[in-house]
Amino acid sequence: MTAAVLTISDSTHRGERKDLSGPAVVALLKKKGFQVVTAGVVSDDQPKIEHALRRLAAGAQLVVTTGGTGIAARDVTPEATRAVCERVIEGLAERMRAQGARQTKFAALSRGVCGTLGQSLIVNLPGNPKAAKESLAAVLGLVPHALDLLAGKTGH
Amino acid sequence: MTAAVLTISDSTHRGERKDLSGPAVVALLKKKGFQVVTAGVVSDDQPKIEHALRRLAAGAQLVVTTGGTGIAARDVTPEATRAVCERVIEGLAERMRAQGARQTKFAALSRGVCGTLGQSLIVNLPGNPKAAKESLAAVLGLVPHALDLLAGKTGH
Amino acid sequence: MTAAVLTISDSTHRGERKDLSGPAVVALLKKKGFQVVTAGVVSDDQPKIEHALRRLAAGAQLVVTTGGTGIAARDVTPEATRAVCERVIEGLAERMRAQGARQTKFAALSRGVCGTLGQSLIVNLPGNPKAAKESLAAVLGLVPHALDLLAGKTGH
Numbered sequence: 001m002t003a004a005v006l007t008i009s010d011s012t013h014r015g016e017r018k019d020l021s022g023p024a025v026v027a028l029l030k031k032k033g034f035q036v037v038t039a040g041v042v043s044d045d046q047p048k049i050e051h052a053l054r055r056l057a058a059g060a061q062l063v064v065t066t067g068g069t070g071i072a073a074r075d076v077t078p079e080a081t082r083a084v085c086e087r088v089i090e091g092l093a094e095r096m097r098a099q100g101a102r103q104t105k106f107a108a109l110s111r112g113v114c115g116t117l118g119q120s121l122i123v124n125l126p127g128n129p130k131a132a133k134e135s136l137a138a139v140l141g142l143v144p145h146a147l148d149l150l151a152g153k154t155g156h
Numbered sequence: 157m158t159a160a161v162l163t164i165s166d167s168t169h170r171g172e173r174k175d176l177s178g179p180a181v182v183a184l185l186k187k188k189g190f191q192v193v194t195a196g197v198v199s200d201d202q203p204k205i206e207h208a209l210r211r212l213a214a215g216a217q218l219v220v221t222t223g224g225t226g227i228a229a230r231d232v233t234p235e236a237t238r239a240v241c242e243r244v245i246e247g248l249a250e251r252m253r254a255q256g257a258r259q260t261k262f263a264a265l266s267r268g269v270c271g272t273l274g275q276s277l278i279v280n281l282p283g284n285p286k287a288a289k290e291s292l293a294a295v296l297g298l299v300p301h302a303l304d305l306l307a308g309k310t311g312h
Numbered sequence: 313m314t315a316a317v318l319t320i321s322d323s324t325h326r327g328e329r330k331d332l333s334g335p336a337v338v339a340l341l342k343k344k345g346f347q348v349v350t351a352g353v354v355s356d357d358q359p360k361i362e363h364a365l366r367r368l369a370a371g372a373q374l375v376v377t378t379g380g381t382g383i384a385a386r387d388v389t390p391e392a393t394r395a396v397c398e399r400v401i402e403g404l405a406e407r408m409r410a411q412g413a414r415q416t417k418f419a420a421l422s423r424g425v426c427g428t429l430g431q432s433l434i435v436n437l438p439g440n441p442k443a444a445k446e447s448l449a450a451v452l453g454l455v456p457h458a459l460d461l462l463a464g465k466t467g468h
Contacts, residue, residue, distance in 0.1 A: 095264045097403045105453055109458060243423070250420065
């Protein structure tokens, strides 16, 4: 299974802040058997995020973003993800928030969405490295089956 | 209370697979006091599903579908249901997924929605017979009160 | 922190029913340190609710509504709120319903939404006074941080 990781952050993109969540997500994906084909950084700019998501989904089965899921003015990752996805899977985001709520009530403010684009699955994670890892862990066990279904292996 | 059951499946519609979930849902509804006025099968075709939902909602207070809620390419039941419903009731689908998660993490991949069309309530269930029965059981206790509200019995 | 409270109810607006939920919400907000700058009543009329929400959000950081979140024909508070909000925060409504489910399964029928309009946060509560207080209590601990984020205090 192939994966791409996209860190979405103005300050990281400008080089003012070290990217901690992207490498943390890459490490977790590798540990779980994914081949991480690309990892990059983009600013909190909706058209740029949409462009990056389309490009990454063309080359990886799983596209994981980190950052830009909150409610600050520059947080537009959910809007970009909804714009490019053909289908939204509410249950995955619900599951991430439900697991996150065990750690902190502030998980409810994460607006991250999960959806499909062609045969790829896009998953938005929060920008905080610890929260990003926990959110990814909450849904990673479902991803192989989801990717099979998207690839047409429906088991019928 | 009247109910209609619609099985949504290409293979069942072509006669290649026996419909197990439809009869299971019918049996549960009858056991809970519903009069099942019609039960049918339709293929995974969005316009045909929409047409069937509108027709069934005209003749039954509760319309229950089974199948087509996943993320495979042919799964379009949620899209058809959203297209015909005037209002979506997120809490009912959340409740079905939350109960389903006690059995299997894959419940998070069910995109089934619940909504209203006129005075009727439409509920999407998964295609797996066991999952369909469990999902229906998760919300059935709410249905009589919901149908009262839709019929204008608001208790004010 | 400033707050506005809007009771949404035909019968209360006509003077046929005493407003119990509005004062209950005001009391809880004051107890938690909010300055309640205005409290009013509007009928279950979508354009009037939208107008009131825009006006209140211009003068208060937190706008709390009570009533009109169910599935009866006149319940249009969620539609009005979605229409005026720039962003919907699904996790807050999920949290209110999840807490509500501990008291009654009927919490799943509440369609209340939470969202942002400019730097204000709008929260829909049910019309039942007890349910309104419990729903508000479920998210009130998150509100100060949410208002900070909306005011641009992102902590970066």
